Amino acid sequence: MRVVLAPDSFKGTLDAAAAAEALATGWRRRRPDDDVRTVPLADGGEGTLEALGHDLPDAAWRTAAVTGPDGRPVDAAWLLRPDGTAVVEMARAAGLPLLAQPDPLGATTRGLGQLLAAVVGDPAVERVVLTLGGSATTDGGTGALAALGARFTDAEGADLPPGGGALTRLASVDLSGLVPPPPGGVQCLVDVTAPLLGRLGAAGQFGPQKGADPGQVALLDAGLARLAELLGGDVAAPGAGAAGGTAYGFAAAWGAEFVSGATAVATAAGLDDVLIGAGLVVTGEGQFDAQSLRGKVVGNLLDRAAAAGVPVAVVAGRVGEGDLPVRRVLSLTDLAGSPAAAMTDPARWLTVAGERLAAEEFAPRG
Structure with a gap:
């Protein structure tokens, strides 16, 4: 299966490339034979x-x-x-x-x-x-x-x-x-x-x-x-x-x-081409809430993934309230036990998140 790891930066802790690599490390521990593609994204801000x-x-x-x-x-x-x-x-x-x-x-x-x-x-x-x-x-x-x-x-x-x-x-x-x-x-x-x-x-x-x-x-x-x-x-x-x-x-x-x-960064990164044939795309950012859907990386990716028919999972430092239209959401704060612990070693907890996503039954098999 192809899985696409396309996060934004986790502001103040990790840039998007480092976040994508941490997710990839965790995913490969559980599914080493998958075709894992890292596509770091940004919206014009940091990273x-x-x-x-x-x-x-x-x-x-x-x-x-x-x-x-x-x-x-x-x-x-x-x-x-x-x-x-x-x-x-x-x-x-x-x-x-x-x-x-x-x-x-x-x-x-x-x-x-x-x-x-x-x-x-x-x-x-x-x-x-x-x-x-x-x-x-x-x-x-x-x-x-x-x-x-x-x-x-x-x-x-x-x-x-x-x-x-x-x-x-x-x-x-x-x-x-x-x-x-x-x-x-x-x-x-x-x-x-x-x-x-x-x-x-x-x-x-x-x-x-x-x-x-x-x-x-x-x-x-x-x-x-x-x-x-x-x-x-x-x-x-x-x-x-x-x-x-x-x-x-x-x-x-x-x-x-x-x-x-x-939009510009996703286009330059060739995200639409990478999504073709993918079984899952994982994105993420420091804070995931309703604002994330308004012109930011996650909202833009959701639109592109929907057009390609690819389900989306989100990993975030913190997750806000409300109905968020994604297949699965993981909070690093929940995984680590506290916001401080998550921010102290975000790469570790992103790796844990990647491994957990790969192990869960919701992850497509192919």
Whole structure:
């Protein structure tokens, strides 16, 4: 039987490739003769770079020295695929974990722009795939665009200071010095469908996760609205609010398109082809609940597996309440006895989960 192991990362513990290998180790202990395929997945957030580089021996990992979201130096890796596609993960230059402490008003995407400048300056790069999960910022991508040559100035003609908190003072936008995108264009992978503005937008929905209090959320939202007045573009487009509005900024100023990260990664990984003839697909993530079905890895995989007629099992660190449309769900917390135990050694418990799934009668035989 063919079994496909296609998890997302277990955030804060294991990347998707390591999670898939742990599941595979457990499965093979019980069913060593099965055709086990590992297909690490991601949705544009943490782990997307590794997922898009999985099983590509000719892909080249490269690094650029940039400034992080608080101005401290960061070495940010990016991936050059054999077809000339550069994969850039925003979180490596402007991610929330790079901050010593949250800075909702001052955190900047400038390092992302520095990274992209290095990428598009490489003659081997034909197009850019920019993954937009896990950001620390709410500046509409202005820091990154400024690092690429755009100018965002106040009423006196001075460049605005870093961060979304300054955008309410924006008086002028000049894109004449902006470095052009690569010939094949720029695609932003997003893991949310939020618009730019409002209660469900970049600041309203995600600002609190980045440390913003209600007053700061209102200030950030007003700043993004001011940016939109001058920059134009579609503020209501699903996904425009991704990464603090960075998706919007790159669409409006650099002609980027944004697409579902889960869809793009699954397509690039050839998931549909691997599912043909499979008897079971096992996916997983850190927290499995109703949110998982809305544009995330698990929801996207469920749709693809249903189209291929393949049953799905889910392994998760924790499992939420409610009716979840999968054949079997295993919780690492339940297997380990506590959340702390599961997080201390997730590879061990994923291996146990893989072995248990292979041993259970629900697993198809063939």
